[in-house]
Amino acid sequence: MKPKFSIISLTSCSGCISALISLDIFEDFLEKVDLLYFPFIMDEKRIEECDIFLIEGCVIDDEQIKLLKQIRRKARKVVAFGTCAAFGGILNLSEDINGEPISNYIEIDGIIPGCPPPLKILGNSLINLLENKKIVLPEKNLCYDCPLKENIQKNFEISIDELMDEGYKTEKVIPKCFLEKNILCLGPITRAGCDCSCIKLGIPCEGCMGPLKQDYTSIIINFLSLLNLSDDLRKYKSIFFRFSKPNL
């Protein structure tokens, strides 16, 4: 019997759905599952009992909370698909909307993080779900994979006065840890798994894979205690809210 699969978007940009259809196994996936609900590509409007429910997007209103509870009752496994569903995502930058992770309202059986999830992680996660196995994610932070860690000094003082390297304006980007260059990089508090694609281009990590643990607040407090932020940045903490909101 094919596993019964459903996919829904809450408040999102549909980027995770766009990632899903970009997978090289997507055609195969359509054959291997009994797709019950996926409004992006099909007409079904009712939510039925199913084995696996992928939820993209964050929660912003009561209607979605009701819907989530309905999904939880009908689905054997619920997976937070993407950083918005897993951690709240980009809407955490907003001052008038509270974008919350779905786990604030229902029990979840796993996350597939990333904005959007890297294709390799997404593909492997889907295969594991189809085989009724657990999703396996990297359990290290980004620095562990970082190509810039080679020549890093030990115990250096982290003074931060910039958000981004403007490397494209200069001849060459110096291959050196951003934190050593006084540029904020969220690598230390972000889950690995993206192949450091931004860092390889000379752009510091923005944290789109989300934190390693659900307790983002304590992670941020620890990290901030190590940083000597410039006055300008001390007042400007949007980067820490880019994909997840600490409860400070």
Place this chain on the structure above:
Amino acid sequence: MNVEIDLCTRVEGQGRIYYSFQNGQISSVNFEVYGFRNFENLLVNKKLIEVPRITSRICGLCHVAQSIVSCKAIENMFNITPSKHTVLLRRLLMTGDYIKSHIAHIFFQTFSDLLYILREEKKNIAPNEIIKYDPEITSHAFNLIKYSSAIVNILGGRFIHPVTPAIGGFYYTPSKRNIESLKKYFAESFNSLKIIIKKFIDLFHKISPPDEFSFGNPVFMGLNNDSYFDIYEGIIRIKDNDGILSYFDVNKYTDYLKREDRAEIYINFNGQKELFVGPIGRYNIVENYGNGIVDNYLDYFNKTWKSSLLFSNFLALFELLILIDQGISILNDQKLTRPEPTNSTNIIKKREGIGVLEAPRGLLIHDYKVNENKNILDKARLFIPTEMNIPLINKILTRYCKNFYSTTQDLDRMKYNAQIILRSFDPCISCATHFVNKIDCKRCE
């Protein structure tokens, strides 16, 4: 008054169609976007350097357009002219994004509608059936989506939400090896696309689309570069209901584009009128596409076809062919491998900056105001293509449903066909979620 609500399917994002009845007849039909995200507010108090990274998250399908239009708006504020190197890379990156956006819409969302309407196939063809309908179309559509991801991944640094577009520059210069890979993906995309176009023409061109899909007489609008089709730069050209062409500069857009307290945008040009942007808008404002292959394809279609909403599927494919063809030439340009320095972004020339380009679904405008000296955004206004099409969508939906319901009283079929009409506009709902709808939204079970 009685209102029926229907959830939109096979579109990007979450939309609803509201059917209002009076005395047992349809009085009006309205398309509403759902899910208030309010990026206009979210951008306030952000550092300019962060803005292009944030705006890409407005949409997971036209992320490249959102990010690059941000760069253009900020460059306008600082009076920066990006280097040729930057412009060429932006064009290539946009082409990569256009491929997935158009192909995903055509293959997963509207192909089954075309089969249902024109080839009398059944309703509700499921995705696992659609992939079996014509294995050749399927394999080339999947290839195009994969090439698109590969192109955006190389040029954007990530396959969705690119990080390379920067204010006044581009965080990446392709190596010779990358250029070879890109050439391969562009060439393969060109071939796959030609096969899909040929198949689509064979399947559909001989059958005239039904009248209810006629888009009537709106005002067409699009970017125009020296009378040619261009997605990156130019002036805004409009074609009024009487067929007369006019131009306006994007810096004057508020004189023409009007929005009140809702998402809908009208054009104010000899009176308030409905706009049509996107592939059909772009096609109607150019004299010709300037591409011989596409001109030949266009000859297959009669006048009824060219005035049908369903024609946008073909135009989207033709646009891709032109863009990929241009991309292949760009990839031979030596300037691509030579980054040039841009002037500094330290001095603000004016406190307002406006950027415009053609997103896959139509003309996109970002308008920013900045806090003096601080490089912090004070105000952002986003003019989204789907918002520009809403008045026309509602007009056509209302016209169709009134007629159909009064003659047949068949509610289910009316709703099904209304969804097809809406879908043929390829609405991008995530992009269009800036305004709270007046109608109290209740999810229909």
